[in-house]
Amino acid sequence: MLADSLLLKAKQGKLEIIEVMAAAEKIAAAGQRDQAIALYRKWIGHTDSPLVYAACFNLGVALSESGELIEAEKAYRQAISFNPDFIQARFNLGSALERQGRFDEALDEWRVILALEDSVLSSEKNIHLMALNNLGRLLEIVKNYKEAELMLEISLTLEPKQPDVISHWVHLRQKQCQWPIYKHPAGLSMESMIKGTSAIAMLSATNDPQQQLDTAIAFVESKVVADAHIMSDKSGYHHKRLRIGYISSDFRTHAVSLLTVELFELHDRSKFEIYGFCSTPQDTSPLRLRVIKAMDHFVRIADMSDEEAARSIRSHEIDILVDLQGLTSGLRPNIFKYRPAPVQITYLGFPGTTGLPGIDYVLADRFIIPEKETSFFTEKPLYMPHVFQVSDRQRKVGIKPSRSSCNLPDDAFVFCSFNNNYKITEEMFACWIRILKRMDVLENSPRSVLWLLADNKWAQENMTKAALQHGVSADRIVFASRVAPVDYLARYQVADLFLDTFPFNAGTTANDALWMGLPILTLSGRTFASRMAGSLLNSVGLPELITCTLQDYEDKAVNLASDWYENGTSNEVEYLDNQCEKKACKQSKIANLRRHIQDNLSTCRLFDLPQLVRDIEGLFEEVAVRFTGSSDHVTPLDKQEAVFDRQNKLINILPKNIKPELTRIVNFNNKTSWGIRDVPRFVELMNEVVELVEPGFYFSDNLFTWGRNNSLNDDAAFQNAWLTNIKNESDFTISWRRYLLACSAYQCVQLPGDFVECGVYWGTGIKTVIDYLGGKKFPKIFWGYDTYDYHPEEGHAEFTDQKEGFFDQVQERFNGYEQVKLIKGLLPESFIGNCPKEIAYLHIDLNSAKYEIAVLDALFDLVVRGGIIILDDYEWAGIYRTQKIVEDEWFDARRYRVMPLPTGQGLVIKR
Numbered sequence: 001m002l003a004d005s006l007l008l009k010a011k012q013g014k015l016e017i018i019e020v021m022a023a024a025e026k027i028a029a030a031g032q033r034d035q036a037i038a039l040y041r042k043w044i045g046h047t048d049s050p051l052v053y054a055a056c057f058n059l060g061v062a063l064s065e066s067g068e069l070i071e072a073e074k075a076y077r078q079a080i081s082f083n084p085d086f087i088q089a090r091f092n093l094g095s096a097l098e099r100q101g102r103f104d105e106a107l108d109e110w111r112v113i114l115a116l117e118d119s120v121l122s123s124e125k126n127i128h129l130m131a132l133n134n135l136g137r138l139l140e141i142v143k144n145y146k147e148a149e150l151m152l153e154i155s156l157t158l159e160p161k162q163p164d165v166i167s168h169w170v171h172l173r174q175k176q177c178q179w180p181i182y183k184h185p186a187g188l189s190m191e192s193m194i195k196g197t198s199a200i201a202m203l204s205a206t207n208d209p210q211q212q213l214d215t216a217i218a219f220v221e222s223k224v225v226a227d228a229h230i231m232s233d234k235s236g237y238h239h240k241r242l243r244i245g246y247i248s249s250d251f252r253t254h255a256v257s258l259l260t261v262e263l264f265e266l267h268d269r270s271k272f273e274i275y276g277f278c279s280t281p282q283d284t285s286p287l288r289l290r291v292i293k294a295m296d297h298f299v300r301i302a303d304m305s306d307e308e309a310a311r312s313i314r315s316h317e318i319d320i321l322v323d324l325q326g327l328t329s330g331l332r333p334n335i336f337k338y339r340p341a342p343v344q345i346t347y348l349g350f351p352g353t354t355g356l357p358g359i360d361y362v363l364a365d366r367f368i369i370p371e372k373e374t375s376f377f378t379e380k381p382l383y384m385p386h387v388f389q390v391s392d393r394q395r396k397v398g399i400k401p402s403r404s405s406c407n408l409p410d411d412a413f414v415f416c417s418f419n420n421n422y423k424i425t426e427e428m429f430a431c432w433i434r435i436l437k438r439m440d441v442l443e444n445s446p447r448s449v450l451w452l453l454a455d456n457k458w459a460q461e462n463m464t465k466a467a468l469q470h471g472v473s474a475d476r477i478v479f480a481s482r483v484a485p486v487d488y489l490a491r492y493q494v495a496d497l498f499l500d501t502f503p504f505n506a507g508t509t510a511n512d513a514l515w516m517g518l519p520i521l522t523l524s525g526r527t528f529a530s531r532m533a534g535s536l537l538n539s540v541g542l543p544e545l546i547t548c549t550l551q552d553y554e555d556k557a558v559n560l561a562s563d564w565y566e567n568g569t570s571n572e573v574e575y576l577d578n579q580c581e582k583k584a585c586k587q588s589k590i591a592n593l594r595r596h597i598q599d600n601l602s603t604c605r606l607f608d609l610p611q612l613v614r615d616i617e618g619l620f621e622e623v624a625v626r627f628t629g630s631s632d633h634v635t636p637l638d639k640q641e642a643v644f645d646r647q648n649k650l651i652n653i654l655p656k657n658i659k660p661e662l663t664r665i666v667n668f669n670n671k672t673s674w675g676i677r678d679v680p681r682f683v684e685l686m687n688e689v690v691e692l693v694e695p696g697f698y699f700s701d702n703l704f705t706w707g708r709n710n711s712l713n714d715d716a717a718f719q720n721a722w723l724t725n726i727k728n729e730s731d732f733t734i735s736w737r738r739y740l741l742a743c744s745a746y747q748c749v750q751l752p753g754d755f756v757e758c759g760v761y762w763g764t765g766i767k768t769v770i771d772y773l774g775g776k777k778f779p780k781i782f783w784g785y786d787t788y789d790y791h792p793e794e795g796h797a798e799f800t801d802q803k804e805g806f807f808d809q810v811q812e813r814f815n816g817y818e819q820v821k822l823i824k825g826l827l828p829e830s831f832i833g834n835c836p837k838e839i840a841y842l843h844i845d846l847n848s849a850k851y852e853i854a855v856l857d858a859l860f861d862l863v864v865r866g867g868i869i870i871l872d873d874y875e876w877a878g879i880y881r882t883q884k885i886v887e888d889e890w891f892d893a894r895r896y897r898v899m900p901l902p903t904g905q906g907l908v909i910k911r
Contacts, residue, residue, distance in 0.1 A: 017051045021058060028062065037062050044078075053082035057089050064096055072096045087113055087124045091131055098134075103142055110135045129155055133165055140168065145176050146458050153185050160187040163222070166196025171422065174201055176458040179426035179466070181205065199327035203352055204423050207503035207525035209376035216355030216378070219327060224356065228307075228337040231314040236342050236625035241270070244620060245318035245341060247277040247301075248349065249330030251292070253285045253485070255508035256324050256349050261287065262392045264294035266613040269895070272620070277301050277313055277321075279332060297909050298866055301332075310338035319343065319624050323359060326350020333358075342625040346379060348389070351507060351529040353377040361623060363616065364388050367535045368528055382619045386605040387539035389532070390612050391511045398486035400493045407478050408494065412447040413439070413561045416495035416518075418480070418488070419509050421455035421463075423501040429463060431550055432499060433470040435557045442562050451495060454479035492516035496590055497560055502550075503530040510536050514606065519593040521545050521560070523553045539605040540597060564590045753838030753864045758855050759846040839863045845872035849883035853890055860894075863910040874898060874906030 020043045024036040040059040044052055060075035076093035079086055094109035113121075113131040121128045132155035139148035152169040156162060170193060173181045182193050195218065197205055202215045237243075246264070250256040267274050276295040279302040280288070292298045297316070301309035309332065313321060321341035325331045326349040336344055336358030346354050347363040354362075355378050362369070362379040365388040369381045403410050415435065417424070432450055439448040454460050464474050480491065489512055492498075498513045500506050500522035506513070510533040513520050522533035524546050534546040547553040567588035601607060811822050839862045846852050852871065863869060874884055884906070891898050891908060898906040 017049055017055060020055060024058065024062070033062055033066055037066070053079045053086055053089070056082065057086065057092070060089070060092060060096070064092070064099075069096050069100050073100075085116060085120050087116065087120060087127045087131075091127050091134075094131075094134065098138060103138060107135060107138060107142075110138075125158070129159055129162075132158075133162075136165070136168060136172075140172060143456060145172050145456055148172055149176065149178070156185050156188055160185070160192065163192075163196045166193060167198040167201070170197050170205075171201040174204055174422035175456065177421055177424055177426075177429070177462040177466075178458070179429075179462070181426075199350070199352065200329075201422070203527070203529040204425060204501075204504040207527055207530050209353075209373055209527050212352050212527055212529075213355065213376045213378070216327060216353050220333070220355045220357065224333050224337055225306075228334065230339045231310055232339050232342045233317075234342055234625065237317045237319060238626075239273070239317065239319060241273045242319045242620060242624050243273045243275060243317060245275040245277055245313060245316065245321045246295075246324055247279075247313070247321060247332075247335070248324035249279040249302075249332070250324065250349065251276060251278045251280045252283055252288045257287050257291050258395070258485070259348060259389065259391050259508055259511065260324065261291050261294060262394060262609050263390045263613055263616070264291065266609060268614075268617060269296070272617065273297075273897070275299065275316060275318060277309070279309075279330065292865065293911075296911055306332055306334035307338060310335045310340040313340035314338075319626075320345060320620055322347050323354070323356075324349040326352070326354050343623050345382065345623075351504075351532055352527060353379060363619065364528070365535055367538055368531050373526060382623065384612075384615050384619070386615065387535055387612070389507070389511060389536060389606070390609065390616070391515070391607065393607060393609055395489065395512075395515070396486045397516070398484070398490040400490050401487070403494050406451075406480065406491065406494060408449065408451065409447060412449050413497075413564055414449055414451050414495045415497055415499050415557070415561070416451040416492075417499045417501060417506075418453045418491075418513075419501045419504075419506050421453065421459040423504040423506075424452075424459075424463070425501070425503075426466075427550070428502055429466060430470065431554050433467055433472050435499075435554055435561075436472055436476055437470070438554075438558045439561055442558075448561055449476050449478050450499075451478045451480060454481050488512075489516055492518045496564060497521060497557065499557060500533045502553075503527060505530055505532040505534070507532045511606070514540055514597060515601070517594050517598045517601070519545060519560075519590060519597065521547070521553065521557055523547050523550065536606055541600060541604060542593065542596065545593070560589050564588045567591075751840040751864055751866055753840035753862075753867060754836040755841040756836065756839050756843070756859065758842070758844045758859075759851070835859070836862065840867045841870075842867070843870045843872070849886035852883065853886060856887075856890060860910075865910055867910045869908040869910065871898065871906035871908070 020039065024039050027033075027039065028036040037059060040055055040062065044055050044059065047055075049055075056075050056079035060072045060079065063069075063072035063075055073093060073096045076089045076096060079089040080093065083089070090109055090113050094106040097103075097106035097109060110131045113128065114135075132151045136148045136152035136155065139145075139151065149169060149172040152165050152172065155165055156169060166188070170181060172178075173183070182190060184190070184193075194205075194211075197215060199212070199215050199219055202212050206212065244267070246260070248256060264274055264276075274294070274296045276291065276298045278298060278300050281302070282300075299312060299316070301312055304312060313335070318341040320343045321336070323336065323344065323346040326346055327333075328350050333354075333356055336356050339358050343361070344359050345361045345363060346356070346359045353376060357378075359379050361382045362377060363384065364381045365384045365386065368388050369377065374381055403414075408414055415432070417432075436448055436450060452463065460479050464477055467477050468474060482488075483491075492513050493516060495518055498506070498510070498518050498520040500510065500520055502523040503525050505522055505524075506520070510520055510522075514536060519542070520533055520537060522537065522545065524531045524534040534543075537543060537545050545556075547556055605611075835858075839859060842859060842863055844852050844855050846855065856869075860869075871887060874887070887906070888898060896908055896911070898908055
């Protein structure tokens with residue numbers, strides 16, 4: 001507790017501001033921030049010091065760090081009321097408002113800073129720059145690109161040496177088609193603008209692979225930690241199925257998920273186990289839910305640090321980690337630096353080299369990355385035999401719109417390009433304008449229009465202005481607003497030819513166009529990004545639509561459009577006869593191209609998803625690091641003999657008809673001395689187990705990395721939590737087991753549903769979990785059960801009548817734990833009328849196959865997706881072996897796998 005004398009002095013106004021700050025800082029450093037907050041409040045309420053604004057500000061900082069944003073906001077406003085020119089308080093107030101999701105108010109607060117007197121701003125240059133940069137950042141997030149660009153330009157004028165600001169400023173100009181992109185604010189050189197260009201912006205800025213590589217390497221040098229310890233086991237693991245982990249912040253309605261969702265669904269589960277590691281903001285979009293359903297395991301890492309996320313991935317013993325992000329927004333590059341998996345691959349998210357030192361391979365095809373260009377990639381290409389890109393054959397298409405509903409003329413040739421506006425360069429737009437103008441001068445040529453995506457009003461204004469400057473009327477450029485994915489796909493049916501961008505080609509957009517039967521004209525260069533559409537066209541048998549020069553691109557577009565007018569202006573594939581046999585069609589080149597796409601839609605390489613998935617899986621199997629059993633990796637012979645000696649003893653007590661795999665019944669509890677009181681010695685013994693057990697032994701295949709370092713709390717905090725729960729000798733014997741329970745329970749805290757404990761004798765497990773998680777007020781159910789008699793000579797346990805007073809003793813132990821509900825009775829009959837509707841965490845400790853299966857039958861369907869089931873004594877010897885076999889059969893029938901933990905427990909994650 002805070003010293004009464006200190007509070008009294010604060011109340012009496014006997015403390016100076018310096019004394020208050022020093023005392024509060026010392027108290028907060030000791031982990032007692034709430035007491036520091038109390039001290040500030042007491043002093044503020046009883047002082048007439050002119051420096052009270054500083055104490056209010058510090059109070060706001062402490063409250064903000066505690067997550068009390070509304071109270072922090074009040075403190076900052078109080079500081080400003082005492083000192084209206086206190087620029088730091090205004091800046092922090094804006095940050096507190098943003099964290100509450102009150103974006104407009106945050107922006108207004110930072111704008112107030114810009115309106116302060118020049119003398120104030122000049123004396124607080126760093127805060128002035130921070131306000132400008134935060135305005136630019138948040139304005140970009142809310143898609144007010146014009147003002148965002150202005151704020152960052154002012155910031156760069158004040159201080160040109162801001163590479164991160166340059167990065168956003170350049171990309172903002174690209175998003176608005178603000179040409180030329182590289183404009184010169186005062187003091188900013190062309191060299192610094194190019195160096196400051198982000199990796200994603202550089203894909204549109206150049207066709208030079210060396211420049212893109214340089215940009216990626218510069219990013220790595222500035223953003224990736226230099227010193228990160230390697231986490232994965234370089235010798236691989238002994239999994240029967242390769243564990244493939246996909247990691248992304250785009251498991252939502254995003255191009256990456258639109259392309260990959262069927263890949264996840266089609267993976268061969270007899271050979272592969274699929275994990276999703278997600279840092280995506282949660283939503284309920286149908287696509288996200290479909291992605292989650294397609295994964296065997298879905299793990300949220302959004303709230304973890306990079307090191308914590310890497311540890312989580314490592315704990316699942318992932319064989320191959322697949323990056324679906326690359327150098328795009330939301331990337332977590334330092335995760336790969338820790339190398340949580342022996343093999344790490346980048347795929348699909350970023351069409352270029354990542355430069356990341358932890359990435360080994362890039363999935364590609366020989367068109368996308370010609371062998372002569374591999375020197376510009378830090379990753380080694382893994383070549384797909386046909387085409388690099390997967391897609392989704394289940395995407396839904398809306399009703400075909402009329403041209404008039406799209407503001408398109410019925411009698412015109414419609415060129416379209418639905419790429420993001422930042423991919424459109426000044427040079428490419430000028431080419432499109434030349435195409436329209438050349439169509440105008442051809443004899444009897446049709447009217448032609450250019451149909452573009454209206455990504456934002458400033459891009460639309462700038463492109464319209466550019467068209468007028470080139471002598472093309474505004475009505476020739478038609479803009480389409482963003483719509484739902486089904487309606488977006490339907491639009492392709494009313495266009496005639498897709499004009500690709502360069503040097504950043506269409507990716508998902510090209511796939512969508514071809515899926516809808518729309519021909520694409522592309523220009524291929526030297527970079528990955530400039531060759532994407534060409535790869536797709538090759539895979540559908542249309543290499544004639546790939547051009548290599550801008551002039552060839554322009555000529556071919558004009559040729560196709562003029563031929564369409566001369567040989568049939570329908571944009572449908574129409575056959576001349578009414579027979580089922582396809583004999584002839586209208587002779588325009590566009591119609592023939594459409595017919596080719598539609599006739600080959602189900603058989604072409606691009607949309608043969610089962611084969612594409614097999615191709616990817618073949619590459620995974622080729623590069624996977626597997627445990628070889630060589631002398632470099634196996635357990636030393638003397639330790640092996642000790643292990644197998646224990647195994648033989650276990651086998652002798654099993655029923656004669658059971659011949660389990662030796663490596664699946666290693667029982668190491670004797671080695672670790674469960675009853676030890678010395679926690680450091682306990683950890684030391686666990687480390688000995690790690691050395692004894694190599695990956696070839698099944699029980700090392702665990703989820704939580706031996707139970708340590710996998711939570712937000714420090715190990716010392718947990719040790720204190722379990723030691724305070726120890727009431728008798730038996731409690732010491734399961735201390736590490738309770739640690740595993742707490743770690744696994746932590747994974748479920750944010751899930752809907754209750755925590756259910758079935759038959760845990762004294763309730764120590766759930767009591768430790770609650771204490772460890774800080775007594776959070778989430779609902780839990782505890783199921784009491786009747787005690788049982790142990791019959792080792794007969795190899796089973798039986799339930800008997802409850803011992804007198806047992807239930808009352810357990811209930812007394814949980815006095816004051818409002819979130820615990822005890823239920824008296826024999827399972828599973830006691831479920832009736834008492835069962836929760838949803839279960840996030842299910843812990844079963846009944847020591848009887850009969851009763852454990854009864855519990856699973858009754859409760860398994862209630863466990864929510866992502867929920868965890870813990871089976872106690874799953875890997876222990878003796879009578880539990882029969883129980884384990886029965887449980888394995890139950891889960892195998894449902895295509896689930898029980899993962900053995902190093903405490904003898906089994907773990908299942910609900911899909």
